[in-house]
Amino acid sequence: HYKPQGKMLYFEKSELEAWLRQNPIKTKTQIEQEAQRYIMNHPAKR
Numbered sequence: 440h441y442k443p444q445g446k447m448l449y450f451e452k453s454e455l456e457a458w459l460r461q462n463p464i465k466t467k468t469q470i471e472q473e474a475q476r477y478i479m480n481h482p483a484k485r
Contacts, residue, residue: 442448465473
């Protein structure tokens with residue numbers, strides 16, 4: 440990021456796109472599938 444006048448932050452578009460690709464946001468379906476897999480592989484201990 441860049442702060443030429445000290446008040447606003449500026450980002451290069453390519454840097455933002457690279458960051459977004461590096462930190463993907465999971466969809467609701469992906470989260471539900473992961474939860475199902477976890478439940479199947481880690482049964483409740485009683």
